[in-house]
Structures are given as C-alpha cells and as structure tokens.
Amino acid sequence: MMFEEIENAIAEIQQPRSEFQLKRFVLGQHATLEMQYYQTCLELQDMIYKFQMAKIGVKKAELKIARLRETKDEMKELKAQEVECSLAQTHLAMIGAERELNDLVKIFHSFETKYTRAEIEAAQPEYWNARLTGNAKAMLMGGTSVNAAHIEAMEQAGVLDNFIKEVQLSKKELGL
Numbered sequence: 001m002m003f004e005e006i007e008n009a010i011a012e013i014q015q016p017r018s019e020f021q022l023k024r025f026v027l028g029q030h031a032t033l034e035m036q037y038y039q040t041c042l043e044l045q046d047m048i049y050k051f052q053m054a055k056i057g058v059k060k061a062e063l064k065i066a067r068l069r070e071t072k073d074e075m076k077e078l079k080a081q082e083v084e085c086s087l088a089q090t091h092l093a094m095i096g097a098e099r100e101l102n103d104l105v106k107i108f109h110s111f112e113t114k115y116t117r118a119e120i121e122a123a124q125p126e127y128w129n130a131r132l133t134g135n136a137k138a139m140l141m142g143g144t145s146v147n148a149a150h151i152e153a154m155e156q157a158g159v160l161d162n163f164i165k166e167v168q169l170s171k172k173e174l175g176l
Contacts, residue, residue, distance in 0.1 A: 034123035040108050041108070055094075135150060
C-alpha cells in the first residue's frame with residue numbers, strides 16, 4: 001500500500017510549536033523584553049543542542065544500518081529495517097525542529113537590543129512586579145482569591161504593599 005500523499009502531508013505539518021505559540025505563549029509569558037530575550041536565548045540553546053544531537057544520531061543510525069546489512073544475515077536485515085523506520089521518524093522530527101529553530105532565530109533577530117546578563121538582572125524587580133501582580137489580578141478576575149504562596153512570593157519580591165494599595169483604590173473607585 002502506498003502512503004506517499006499521507007507521508008508528504010505528515011512531513012508538511014512538522015513543527016512542535018508554531019511561531020504564534022513561541023511569540024505569544026513561550027515568550028509572551030514574560031512581561032519584559034529582557035526576559036523575553038533571555039527566554040529566546042534559552043530556547044535557542046536547547047533547540048541547537050537537540051538539533052546537533054539529532055544529526056549525530058542520524059549518522060550513528062546510518063552506520064548501524066550499513067553494518068547490519070554487511071552481515072547478509074536475515075535477522076540483522078530486519079533489525080536494519082527497524083532502524084530505518086526509526087530514522088524516518090527522526091528525519092520528520094528534524095524537519096519540525098529546523099522550522100522551529102528558524103522561527104526562534106527570526107525572533108532573536110527581531111530584538112532591537114541584545115541584553116547582557118547584567119541588564120537582565122537589573123530588570124528583575126520590574127519583571128517580578130509585573131509577573132506577580134499580573135498573576136494576582138488574573139486570580140481575582142477569575143473569581144478566586146490570591147493564594148497564600150503567591151502572596152508570600154509577592155512579599156518576597158517587594159510588590160505586595162503596592163498591590164494592596166492598588167486593590168484598595170480599585171475597590172474605592174467601584175464603591176465597594
């Protein structure tokens with residue numbers, strides 16, 4: 001049975017995370033450009049490593065197939081075919097990984113500033129204020145209270161007092 005059309009369709013859709021997902025959820029979870037840049041660099045580091053390891057894995061699989069076939073043994077031929085099936089899956093994964101890697105590279109180059117470790121560190125108070133306050137607001141808007149662990153984190157980050165004042169002002173404006 002021929003599955004060429006299906007195999008082509010499967011190859012065409014390969015990419016673990018779309019550019020939209022990368023921008024909106026992976027990077028978008030971070031409230032500051034510094035942390036978005038930092039996350040982009042971490043994602044690139046991980047994808048580059050995985051892609052390089054996959055290329056090495058392909059070479060190893062190809063060598064294994066060749067060595068198994070050299071023996072002319074029937075069982076080893078079947079093992080070679082199994083390795084070929086795995087190799088086909090690896091090639092599909094690499095298509096998607098390369099697409100995602102290209103999207104990450106494009107995102108990396110879109111940053112006007114290439115932040116240093118010191119700049120990322122200096123932006124931490126602003127980042128944690130935005131992140132913790134935003135999460136607390138989301139909890140309240142969702143109809144729940146801010147949980148104790150989150151309140152503790154806000155206190156540790158030094159943002160709790162300002163958040164309390166903001167909530168009190170909002171309640172006053174709403175007549176609550």
